Amino acid sequence: MEDSRIALPIGTALDRFIKRKQDEFQYASGELSQLLRDIALSGKVVNREINKAGLINIAGPIGTENIQGEEQQKLDVLANIRFTRALTKGGEAAALISEEDEDVTDLNNNGKYVIAIDPLDGSSNIDVNVSIGTIFSVYRRKSPIGTPITKEDVLQKGSEQVAAGYLLYGSSTMLVYTTGHGVNGFTFEASLGEYFLSHPDMCIPKNGKMYSINEGSYNSFPQPVKDYVEHCKSSNLSGRYIGSLVADFHRNLLKGGIYIYPQTASSPNGKLRLMYECNALAFIAEQAGGKASTGIERILDIEPKEYHQRVPLFIGSTNMVEKAESFFKS
Ligand code: P6P
Numbered sequence: 001m002e003d004s005r006i007a008l009p010i011g012t013a014l015d016r017f018i019k020r021k022q023d024e025f026q027y028a029s030g031e032l033s034q035l036l037r038d039i040a041l042s043g044k045v046v047n048r049e050i051n052k053a054g055l056i057n058i059a060g061p062i063g064t065e066n067i068q069g070e071e072q073q074k075l076d077v078l079a080n081i082r083f084t085r086a087l088t089k090g091g092e093a094a095a096l097i098s099e100e101d102e103d104v105t106d107l108n109n110n111g112k113y114v115i116a117i118d119p120l121d122g123s124s125n126i127d128v129n130v131s132i133g134t135i136f137s138v139y140r141r142k143s144p145i146g147t148p149i150t151k152e153d154v155l156q157k158g159s160e161q162v163a164a165g166y167l168l169y170g171s172s173t174m175l176v177y178t179t180g181h182g183v184n185g186f187t188f189e190a191s192l193g194e195y196f197l198s199h200p201d202m203c204i205p206k207n208g209k210m211y212s213i214n215e216g217s218y219n220s221f222p223q224p225v226k227d228y229v230e231h232c233k234s235s236n237l238s239g240r241y242i243g244s245l246v247a248d249f250h251r252n253l254l255k256g257g258i259y260i261y262p263q264t265a266s267s268p269n270g271k272l273r274l275m276y277e278c279n280a281l282a283f284i285a286e287q288a289g290g291k292a293s294t295g296i297e298r299i300l301d302i303e304p305k306e307y308h309q310r311v312p313l314f315i316g317s318t319n320m321v322e323k324a325e326s327f328f329k330s
Contacts, residue, residue, distance in 0.1 A: 007200065014040055014175065014186050014195035021181070031092055032138075032163060032179060035113060038090035039136055040175055040195055042083045043167040046119075046134065047188060049078055050126065050169045059126045067102040067308055068273075075126055076100055079119035079134065087115055094141050095149040097307050099276055104154055104307070109146055113162070114139045114153050116276040122244030131170035133246025137280040138163035154307065158279030158300035166246050166280065176202065176250070178287040183253075199254075204290040208256025208317045210240045212248040220265035224295065224327035228260075231323065245272065249281050249315065253288060258316035258324065262295065270294075270312035274304055278313050291321040295328045 008017055018033045053059035053075060061071045080100040087093040087107055094111030095104050099118045115138055122132040140162050141153040165177025173188040175195050185199030211232045218226065232239075240257070242248050248259045261272050272278050282292030282299035292299040292315040302311060314324050 008197060010197055010200060012197040014197070017184070017186070017197055021179070031112060034090050034092045035087075035115075035138060035163070036165075036177065038086040038092070039083070039134075039165070039167075042079075042086040043134060043173065043175060044188065044193065045082050045086075046075070046079045046167070047169055047173045047190075049075060049082075050132070053126055066100050068099065071124075072100065073120070073123040073126055076120045076123045079123075083117055083119050083134070083136075094145075095154060097154055097275060099273060099308070102308075104149060106149055109148060112141060112145060114141055114149065114156075116154075116279070118273070118276045121246055121277065122242075125242075125244050130242060130244055131168060131247040132244055133169060133250075134167040135246060135277050135280045136165055137161050137276060137283070155275075155304040157303055158274075158282055161279060161283050161300075164280035164283040166249075166284070168246050168250050170247060170250075174198070174250070176253075176284065178284050180283075180287065183284050183288045202253060202288050204253050204285065204288040204317055205256030206289070206317055206319045208237075208252060208258065208320060210238045210252065210255065210257035211320070212239070212241045212252065212257065212259040213261070214241055214243075215239065217264040217266070221262055222295075224330075225260065225262045225324075227327040228324040231327070245277065245281075249285075252316040253284070253290070256317045256320075258314065258320035260315075260324065261313045263312050267310065269310040271310060272313045274299070274302060274309045274311045275307060278311055278315075281313075281315055285315050289318065290316055291318045292316075293321060293325060295325055 062074050064072045066072050093107045093115050096115045118135040139156045143150045163179045168174045176185040183202040186195035187198040188195050278299050285292045294312045295314050314321050
């Protein structure tokens, strides 16, 4: 097994990168490769469908709602099918929880891993051609291989993740992931059908000049959040809120910044889901030197109680998250 501490050059193909790094993955070799290959492949297919959405009428709502009571877009459903199918064929995943499905989807009792996924976050932006994303977490099952998946296999703390990442379908399509040894970003080259290392060893600046929050809900923010927003304004920070979590998070990861989705009147526990949005991005943020909390509690320490549990999210540059947290303490 080759030395995983070798810094691989920009332009390294994803498959080669995973193979060269796989001895950093604490379990048997080859498993992570297959899981990430399955997810990367699905990302290629979803990317293709997003790029032609306007032409073949697969954008827009389909007239149904997901478990969250949110209107499902055609591509939400397509993406969910693609990821489920790829993970089923790959054979490494025992089960899957998804924003689009109320219950756990059993895939393969002999699989060693459980996947939590938001197949297409920010999908309401599809019709207006704004970047959207896929967010995923990988956990190792706790129950014996070959037995049915249990609730304990699925409801694991974020600190138990063995891998996490996101796909960003933007001006370019990127895959950003971590296995607990730093964060690396890959850019998809459609003409070659392959992802190539473009952002090795990603580190989030300790400070940034942008804050992302929907100030339309300002009046219903808890007072500490209002105080932090006023602090941002008096510090001459710029407000940047795309309305697409992965896009806002990715910009803040590269340039520094903070994204906040707090408790609001319409979302008393926050809007974002712990299991397939917050945990994955919190793992990435911390691996990149940043921070993620509810304003009070570290995201990765939260004991999940249900599959679609919502939590407030403060995530990004460490100094900015800590400044926001300080308003909760005072
Ligand atoms: P609001 C998209 O629905 C999403 O989950 C995130 O991608 C985004 O940041 C947020 O919700 C936008 O929510 O309430 O500000 O429109």
